[in-house]
């Protein structure tokens with residue numbers, strides 16, 4: 224039976240179970256005293272039954288869909304038709320995959336003769352295992368239902384059981400995000416480890432020549448030195464972008480918290496927040512089509528006739544503008560967290576508003592502001608779209624903002640979008656870059672969150 | 684009615700017909716009072732009656748509340764403090780303020796005291812500043828406790844020490860008037876006793892106005908007492924008279940604890 228049909232069937236059984244249990248529980252004898260009152264409401268018995276019918280069967284189907292392809296394949300391999308297959312390896316997998324496509328009707332002809340021979344055997348094995356899975360799932364649903372049915376008694380604590388099931392479901396939901404992150408991290412680590420078996424870590428971390436187009440097979444590390452990328456990332460994301468974002472973000476936060484009338488604040492803050500939600504690709508257009516050429520023109524005027532429109536300055540400036548709302552909102556929060564009594568104390572000493580801001584509020588809010596800036600840096604160096612569109616692909620170590628520079632994220636995109644085998648140092652380098660970026664942003668976030676935490680405690 | 688000018692003292696600050704509004708709501712109605720040099724004037728009354736609001740008119744801290752509006756006449760040494768010619772920065776140097784909850788800045792003890800003198804440019808050299816800091820801390824009765832740790836953060840002191848630090852901070856700019864808004868309400872009895880003692884010692888140099896909800900405290904530290912009720916000044920007079928022989932029925936009810 225088809226998977227979706229089967230799932231719907233199980234859910235249907237669950238629904239029937241819900242109604243049956245509910246109706247049965249509703250007919251409990253009226254209690255004589257409050258102490259005799261049934262422990263659970265009819266609806267809770269209904270849910271208890273439905274969960275017992277559906278949950279084990281669906282869980283089984285989930286596991287079955289993961290293991291049954293391997294069982295089918297083993298069954299196919301043990302048929303006489305499989306006698307002529309090559310030994311375990313890439314070729315055998317390819318033939319089997321083709322046979323599977325033919326058997327499931329996803330393909331109409333095979334590239335490989337042997338696949339056509341195997342297809343009928345494959346189809347037979349598949350249908351046998353499908354049938355087994357379906358039967359087991361339905362049996363489980365009935366077994367669960369029968370178990371729950373015997374529990375429909377006035378003194379049974381269905382309420383508690385349902386509560387427990389809800390908690391379990393919530394726990395699983397929250398674990399999924401964590402486990403996914405962990406999985407991504409693990410795959411990064413594994414692929415990076417494969418990369419570092421080919422290219423020495425020191426070559427990668429300290430090498431200054433990055434030209435993945437010309438990897439020499441006898442010494443791949445020589446052209447995979449990531450220092451120019453680290454520099455470019457730092458220069459664009461942590462220097463140029465921050466030179467824009469920190470002062471403007473801070474000043475807008477100071478204005479919004481200290482000077483703006485409530486009416487002005489009421490419409491300005493949401494606008495800043497909307498700005499933070501603009502898709503980065505829009506900023507990318509802006510950087511590539513407007514800012515980049517304008518900066519090239521300036522550079523030409525300044526006497527750099529061969530200036531590129533893919534300058535570090537263009538990407539960095541636009542990135543800085545993108546980060547302003549972020550810095551502003553973090554700084555806003557930390558300034559607002561400084562108690563009003565500090566401000567009053569300073570004003571009562573005769574300080575003006577700007578003296579109060581400069582000498583009391585900002586120093587007091589500094590840890591929070593620093594944490595905000597660290598988070599902003601971590602966002603900027605992870606930012607991809609703007610640099611993909613506006614930064615150059617050529618790696619160079621330069622202090623001249625009019626020259627082109629490239630970033631880690633841009634290179635990851637370039638490495639993975641070309642056509643290359645999955646196992647080449649070039650492709651694997653993308654994972655090593657990803658891991659490095661992950662480590663740095665992770666560190667920045669940890670430090671920032673600790674600073675924020677300590678800062679919060681100071682005012683509690 | 685209330686005798687606003689108590690004959691034998693020189694008025695430092697004098698208020699006449701002061702009204703304060705928060706938006707449409709009137710918090711102070713037609714209050715007239717004189718605050719005298721070398722006297723402690725206590726403001727008492729049930730909470731919400733406008734004591735803090737009135738206190739804050741005297742250093743124009745109400746300016747920082749956007750909805751607040753003050754009318755009437757308040758003079759410091761005969762000079763209208765609400766006139767456009769009055770510089771608020773100078774006014775607040777002359778009329779210092781201590782708040783209900785100790786609010787030292789998150790800076791060193793030294794920097795807390797030096798804050799005002801720096802803003803007003805009172806010290807020409809490091810040596811002068813050191814002198815001001817030492818003198819202010821000594822007057823606030825804190826010098827002996829903190830002289831070895833002037834670089835420690837002011838927020839690391841105990842509550843009572845923090846409040847004395849705030850007093851030192853206020854007197855570092857040589858004010859003439861000191862306004863205190865329930866300065867002991869966040870402190871334990873021992874720290875409170877120290878502050879009260881300090882107020883006694885400071886009296887000789889300043890005009891002090893103190894808001895308190897503690898009647899014994901008013902009786903202990905003040906020479907003049909003003910009783911506020913629902914935004915009006917009900918009675919103002921010598922503390923001894925107010926507590927032993929109030930002229931108004933409402934004052935008597937309040938003092939004897941009939942309502943609070």
Ligand SMILES: Nc1ncnc2c1ncn2[C@@H]1O[C@H](COP(=O)(O)OP(=O)(O)O)[C@@H](O)[C@H]1O
Nearest residue numbers: 705710729730731732733734735736737748750
């Ligand atoms: N910032 C403000 N905005 C609006 N109303 C206020 C404000 N501050 C105080 N009030 C109101 O003014 C009245 C007097 O308050 P306050 O001066 O704090 O009284 P007290 O110090 O005697 O307890 C109260 O009704 C209070 O609600």
Ligand SMILES: [Mg+2]
Nearest residue numbers: 734735736864
């Ligand atoms: Mg008050």
